[in-house]
Amino acid sequence: MSTFKDLGLNDDLLQAITDLGFEKPSEVQAKAIPILLESETDLVALAQTGTGKTAAFGFPMLEKIDVSSRTTQGLILSPTRELCLQITNEMKLYGKYCKGLNVVAVYGGSSITDQARDIKRGAQIIVATPGRMKDMINRRLVDISKIQYSVLDEADEMLNMGFKEDITDILSHTPEDKNTWLFSATMPREVATIAKKFMNNPQEITVGKKNESTSNVSHEYYLVNARDRYQALKRLSDANPDIFSVIFCRTKRDTQKVAENLIEDGYSAGALHGDLSQNQRDLVMKSFRNKQIQMLVATDVAARGIDVDDITHVINYQLPDEIETYTHRSGRTGRAGKTGVSMVIVSKSEVRKIKSIERIINQKFDKKDIPDGADICEVQLMSLANKIHNTEINHEIDKHLDSINELFADTDKDELIKKFFSVEFTRFFNYYNKSKNLNIAEGSFDSGRDGGRDFRGGKNDSTRYFINVGSKDGFDWMSLKDFLKEQLGLGRDDVFKVETKESFSFFNTENEAKEKVLAHFTDFKHEGRFVNVEVSENRGGGRRGGGRRDGGKRRDDRRGGGRRDDRKGASSGSRSDRRRSDGGGSKPRRSDSSEFGSSRPRRSRR
């Protein structure tokens, strides 16, 4: 089958397809559309981002619904507001010649009464995010009891985002005999479970290998101490002067912090996460699309809607909690036939996850070293040389040439070049001269029960805590670990070395989580009693013990100076780096704004 007409679509749709300029069906469309048109069946379709899944379910749904009726017949669930709006727009474009068609988007953060009114007017198709949809059902603002077709788009992502219960709830309000079409980039166990539970003998189609990520993306990882993460990020960026990248962090807070630090350090960066207003997010995305922002720091959720081509690098500043999410991240680069690189900065405690990811993406990672200062200086110098070489001459300069020549009358060409380059280069050189090696060797740690952290051996990247609950409160190490993970919203392996005693226990997290842990358990009550967590002096946690178990006072200390210190440490480089850099700042900042504005856009456009 080679044309949309062959797939059996009607003339109204074919006309819209011509208008859209789609020449031939993509693979997932060629496979899904005939199945969905010809039979009343459930379907599981696995295909990467950017393969045209919207049209694969959109065309059949438009073909099958009755536009002369005002009953809601199709429901499309998608994980985020951005995707919801995107799908709604696409559906409207696909159905532009279907007279009487009404597609309504239902999502949070916008008036629920307006949305309800639009539905009342007769929406044959609703495109919704699960949270808002459930809300509408509970308030009886919508009737989905006559749905014939339901789509779970980006099913893996919806489950990652914790929408499982909402989805279950929503589907329980739809007829048993409807058809469900599930679309997903990956097939983690949770998706398989959903498919089993809600679907009836679904047909299955797969485009590319199951769970395989785009093959024009290469994958690299860099092993550093957790406390050097930020330094490593800066080096990776400096070693790639033309980088245009998305940097993924795990939490909104880290996202904001990394972006702020980058901006402060003179990079053109921006943050994208759910705590920003829609307006702020739109602005950031606009600057990113226009390449005014070279480094977009984002959470997984906020990045879902990003459909920017030309992204050269995806940087995993932290790995995602659910390793399946990695595929979505790396899929942001290597689009539209281009190649891309997905980089992961890992600490020792996470390096095992690389193996699991390799299994999922069916591709090997290259272990690479964070470039050292000399490498970076060379790259920057050559990049500058190339830019100068390719620069178009501005003839406004001609009239000043005589005076300039006079000034350089005694300077030979080599000397002139050296001086010229030094203007820009010295900044990098001073910053990186004698900078330390950030790489750590792999395999130099024991692999204890909890995954390779030696907490006696002077390792400093985890913090050990004391908590005043123990076995007499009904905890064993496993249940306490589960409790802590759930309370803190941490991933599977982020709480470790859990040891329960009778009336108290110990556990570790990475230093990075320390603030979060302490903040969470400030004035915290569990089953009616205060639960107190303190940094423990007992083994391991690191340099700053300090935690006697004397409650309140100590906690005030933490809120004050201690926290500030932590922030500096995490953000603007080691003390020695700072001392070495020019002008006392922490970064190779431009000394002034003019000379080579175009050669270092991220430092001039601040």
Ligand code: ADP
């Ligand atoms: P997915 O949901 O798989 O990530 P989308 O449905 O968002 O992918 O489609 C990605 C892009 O490809 C969209 O801009 C869409 O308009 C375009 N597209 C979809 N199908 C075709 C086609 N057959 N020919 C050309 N472009 C297409």
Ligand code: MG
């Ligand atoms: Mg999609």
